[in-house]
Amino acid sequence: MTDDLESKLRDALRPAAPSEDFDRQLLARLAATQREPTKLRGRYASRTTWWFSAALAATVVLAVGVQHHRAVEENREKGLEARRQVMQALRVTNDKLDLAYRAVRDQSGAVAGDPGA
Amino acid sequence: MDEQLAQARAGNLGAFSTLVQAHKRSVYSLALRMLGQPELAEDMAQEVFIQLHANLSSILSADHLAFWLRKVTAHRVIDYLRRRPTVSITSLDEEAEQMEPADPGDPLLQRQVRQLILGLSPDARAVVTLRYQEDLDPVDIARTLDMSINTVKSHLKRSLDLMRQRIESGEPPRCEGQSP
Amino acid sequence: MSMHKYLKWIFVLALLPAVSFAANPRLVLPDFTGLAGRASDSVTITLDAPMLSLAARFLDPSDPDQAAAEDAIKGLQGIVVRSYTFDQDGAYKPSDLDSVRSQLATPGWNRLMETRSQKSHANVEIYLMTEANKAVGLAVIASEPRQLTIVNIIGSIDLEKLHKLEGRFGVPQLGIGPAKSPAAGSAH
Numbered sequence: 001m002t003d004d005l006e007s008k009l010r011d012a013l014r015p016a017a018p019s020e021d022f023d024r025q026l027l028a029r030l031a032a033t034q035r036e037p038t039k040l041r042g043r044y045a046s047r048t049t050w051w052f053s054a055a056l057a058a059t060v061v062l063a064v065g066v067q068h069h070r071a072v073e074e075n076r077e078k079g080l081e082a083r084r085q086v087m088q089a090l091r092v093t094n095d096k097l098d099l100a101y102r103a104v105r106d107q108s109g110a111v112a113g114d115p116g117a
Numbered sequence: 118m119d120e121q122l123a124q125a126r127a128g129n130l131g132a133f134s135t136l137v138q139a140h141k142r143s144v145y146s147l148a149l150r151m152l153g154q155p156e157l158a159e160d161m162a163q164e165v166f167i168q169l170h171a172n173l174s175s176i177l178s179a180d181h182l183a184f185w186l187r188k189v190t191a192h193r194v195i196d197y198l199r200r201r202p203t204v205s206i207t208s209l210d211e212e213a214e215q216m217e218p219a220d221p222g223d224p225l226l227q228r229q230v231r232q233l234i235l236g237l238s239p240d241a242r243a244v245v246t247l248r249y250q251e252d253l254d255p256v257d258i259a260r261t262l263d264m265s266i267n268t269v270k271s272h273l274k275r276s277l278d279l280m281r282q283r284i285e286s287g288e289p290p291r292c293e294g295q296s297p
Numbered sequence: 298m299s300m301h302k303y304l305k306w307i308f309v310l311a312l313l314p315a316v317s318f319a320a321n322p323r324l325v326l327p328d329f330t331g332l333a334g335r336a337s338d339s340v341t342i343t344l345d346a347p348m349l350s351l352a353a354r355f356l357d358p359s360d361p362d363q364a365a366a367e368d369a370i371k372g373l374q375g376i377v378v379r380s381y382t383f384d385q386d387g388a389y390k391p392s393d394l395d396s397v398r399s400q401l402a403t404p405g406w407n408r409l410m411e412t413r414s415q416k417s418h419a420n421v422e423i424y425l426m427t428e429a430n431k432a433v434g435l436a437v438i439a440s441e442p443r444q445l446t447i448v449n450i451i452g453s454i455d456l457e458k459l460h461k462l463e464g465r466f467g468v469p470q471l472g473i474g475p476a477k478s479p480a481a482g483s484a485h
Contacts, residue, residue: 005277005280005281005284006249006277008227008230009230009234009245009248009249010249010250011227011230012226012227012228012230012231012234013146013231013234013246013249013250014146015142015143015146015250016142016145017141017142018142018145018155018158018159018162019159022141022145022159022162022163023134023137023138023141025159026137026163026166026167027130029163029167030167073200074196077196077199077200
């Protein structure tokens with residue numbers, strides 16, 4: 001049965017190709033991450049250069065902000081997971097200490113002749 | 118491939134493109150099987166390659182590249198799923214887009230199995246997909262996902278048991294959020 | 298022995314002068330790959346000091362369970378849990394724990410107690426490591442017919458605080474805390 005399910009899984013999980021637009025979109029995104037202000041001449045050039053610089057600066061600020069937000073989110077996820085694990089670890093520890101306590105209590109009760117033990 | 122890697126590190130976009138061609142199916146499919154949404158999977162895959170481009174200097178070899186791509190893709194998708202617990206079941210139209218023209222086997226059964234995978238927790242989805250799509254053994258899955266081997270095996274066993282149970286009972290696939 | 302006296306005994310032992318031979322309160326646990334493969338459920342937790350510190354920041358002091366947890370983990374350097382649940386009896390062997398027990402037999406570790414329950418057929422061993430009159434390591438091995446659990450707690454341990462967790466985390470109160478009056482029906 002396991003072999004049957006495993007072969008079904010392999011069939012269902014054959015690698016699929018992304019869309020035809022994938023390469024073009026990826027290259028466009030790569031180009032956007034690397035675009036530098038074009039060298040232009042004259043008054044128009046200086047104004048345009050300023051806009052490019054401002055846009056690039058804004059992009060960097062945005063990227064840093066997004067990255068910071070992602071870092072904060074990732075840290076929060078890690079913290080919540082750590083909390084979950086701490087609670088589970090303490091639960092297990094307490095459960096096993098409790099097991100020992102019950103055994104001692106049962107033995108104490110048996111020695112004392114306590115019918116309730 | 119090591120030659121292509123060296124040239125890509127040197128800034129050769131053509132060489133980088135060759136690397137993308139060699140790995141995009143694997144990266145995209147890993148994201149797709151875990152997310153169930155083709156557009157989102159493409160977006161995620163592109164982000165992985167953009168991250169690769171920025172980190173080419175840290176890639177040591179062709180083998181390391183494959184390992185790095187799987188690791189980054191899996192972790193990105195797991196992080197995304199943990200932030201966005203709601204998983205949508207893909208529509209039949211989307212499923213049709215995903216299928217290769219020469220896809221052998223029973224398409225409805227394959228869809229059922231894929232939906233069952235989407236019913237698993239993010240970590241379990243990653244483990245199952247790396248095992249049965251990428252054919253990684255538990256040791257390599259553990260390295261990829263920064264899990265212990267015990268946890269990987271536990272995920273595999275429980276996921277297979279759960280899927281088998283649902284197939285046998287004829288239970289419809291469920292939308293599952295994050296693992297408890 | 299009454300439970301109250303027993304708890305006092307643990308606390309007193311924790312204060313006894315102890316000779317340290319540079320024994321390590323952090324146990325080196327075996328891989329347990331085989332056990333995990335046979336288990337129907339497993340719990341694998343390894344929390345070091347940074348992770349405990351991170352967790353503490355996310356524990357909600359307004360939640361009684363989480364507030365108790367935050368109090369319990371103060372001063373700890375690590376918590377390690379390995380727990381395996383099986384579908385049938387006899388899925389693990391005592392020899393699976395040989396390497397753990399050999400570490401607990403080294404100087405520095407003291408076995409506080411070993412209990413065997415005829416009711417539940419569970420065997421629980423509790424070990425404590427002390428240095429300079431303080432408890433710096435705790436190990437619990439619980440061997441049940443269908444579950445094996447190892448807990449290793451590293452750091453400054455207050456057993457009274459651990460005891461105060463009784464009644465929390467879904468564990469019922471047994472009334473085995475400080476001595477109660479006979480009229481309360483205590484078994485102590």
